[in-house]
Amino acid sequence: MLISPTQIEQKAPANRTQNNNMTAKHSLYIQIIILALISTLISGCSVRLQNYKEIVTELFNTPEDVTLSQQEIEEFPYAGSYIQVDERPRAFMALAFDDNGVLKWRTGGEEIIHTKHGRITATNNMSGAIAHTSNLKNDPLACFREAIRRNNQDLTNCPTTWQRDIWVTTATPNKIEDQAYTYTSEFRVGATEQVNLANGTSHQVIKIEERIGTSDNNVATNTFYISTDNARIVKSHQLIAPPSSSQSSSESTFATIEEVKPYTLEEVKNNG
Template identity: 30%
Template sequence: MRYIPLLFLCLFLQGCTQTQKGLTETVKLALLGPDDVQVSDEQVQSLPYASMYLRLNQGQRIFVVLGFDENGQQKWVTRDRSMLVTQHGRLVKTAGLSDNLSEVTNLEQDPLADALHLTEGASWTRTLSWSEAGKFRAGTAVSRFNRQPDEILTLAGNRVACRVWQEEVTLPVSGKSWTNTFWIDTTTGQVRQAQQSLGGDKFFIETTILKPAKS
């Protein structure tokens, strides 16, 4: 496993202000190479920025710092300038990947918006637009939530008690289905870890929030 030296991080972070910089100047960190990135707990805690581990489609795990937090959405930008947008921990848009999620509707009704009050069997319907192998896809997705055994995650040296919810997603017209999983902080209601699909049953994205954005 590789550790990113603090000096390496500082070279990227020097002079940046999270609330003032736009996406074109966003802070972004990742370490190239065949191994997963491992950042020390001390380095995560010392940075004044929200951060997470990100894994795209079972590839190398990278370390990403939040570039912009606006209107309830967090925009994360990788070193190769791909962008992921999350809202209440849910992936709602991507750009710069081989395939991308372009839109999720009805977000105001997303059960994750009030995750501490999620109930067994809660459902949600929305329209998704995404690409598969470069081809545009769209469909109405129906979700149903099922609670799993609670877990305790160790994140940047902190033990975080989490409720684990699985979201069974189906596209009735095409017959496609897949499962998203969310680890929700029992104290704050924030999604601290997630495994999600772009929009179909392919291209999975894993996120682990090491240091959440300040609310």
Template identity: 25%
Template sequence: MRYLSLLLLSFLLTACSQTQQGIGDTISVAIFGSPDVQLSDQQIRDMPYANMYARINDGSRIFVVLAFAEDGQLKWLTQDRAMLVTQNGRLVKTTGLEDNLNEVTDLQHDPLLNAKSLVEGAKWTRTLTWTQDKQLHMATANSVFHLAGTEPLTILGVTKTYQLVEENVDVPELNTRYRNRFWIDLASGAVSQAEQYVGPEFFPVEITILNPYTR
């Protein structure tokens, strides 16, 4: 426990020397563990930063502290400086991974932005740019959203009922179809858990928001 506290303190001191505007001033980032990380619910609750669990490309579960909040997007960094960028739970960009999601267009029309009012059959079309085996790809993705009922989730020892939203994605240029899934907090409309991909049915990323970001 003493090591964990010292590690967090060292990240905070590093953050104070940075100039980029982040959460408040600037908050640094930490990832704990190589196998699936094991932190108690109370340890996580006691941290004064937004944080989440992530599993990247079927790897070990890691614990990530939010680095920056900018223009409605949340930026999370891994220990080796890879970055996951999310917008209400949707992965919109990554850097520093083996392969990366470079860009998602038309984000302002993503139905997840107003998840509390998301309706059955909502549609969204955007362009995805990503790398796969280090090769750059671009394609148009057409999504149809399905309200798949409610499911209980237990996060930090608290069990609540969430709206499960399934996003069925069609990529005609690649003759590929796949599904993203999002668990929506019924009260706030925030995505609390998600299963999605860097590229069409390629490089899965799972996240669970533990302490959500609040302005």
């Protein structure tokens, strides 16, 4: 089970008035956030980082789905994505920095999610979530994206299997437990289809399904949607926290990620 240090209890609105107040409060938050972000561009780096953390925390720790307007998206000075973990409200995460192709996203509080080629490869300060992934250089997603980037819709030359180890760190008040898993994935390339994102955009994509398993059983199925125009992974539904081997009732935790404001430098730097 995924446990976030800043996770808060979610309560349904008691009435229509309370719900309207929450919506107005959220709208005000976003307006303040955009003004603060613009002002930080003129300030020093330390001030920028401090405000950045506060800004994204406001957008992540919300009891209702976050939805940015088109104007808010255009004025937001960072790349950003929506993320929804299982049935929790949809939140917003902003790109903190690009570490040689590993994109690190601030989600709120101290949590950071690392992605490469659209895949969650590691997290920081998220107990029970993936902490490290090995053998990333052989991830077939890289080959699929490169083929599409070169305007080659025939992905049959890309590998369809991949093995790697992942590490998970689980923290409780009494102990910290590290677990390692060896996963083997099988990939299936689907047909071209259209996806409509919550930010109002539509994309022609190639759907990639990835079945993840161990030597004993199937663990999960990831789905990635790669744009045929720019090879960005504009949407995914993927494993963020595997079931704990020490808890028989534990289940996998999934994250759905959608592009809100793209990281356009990715196309220039040819990384992900």
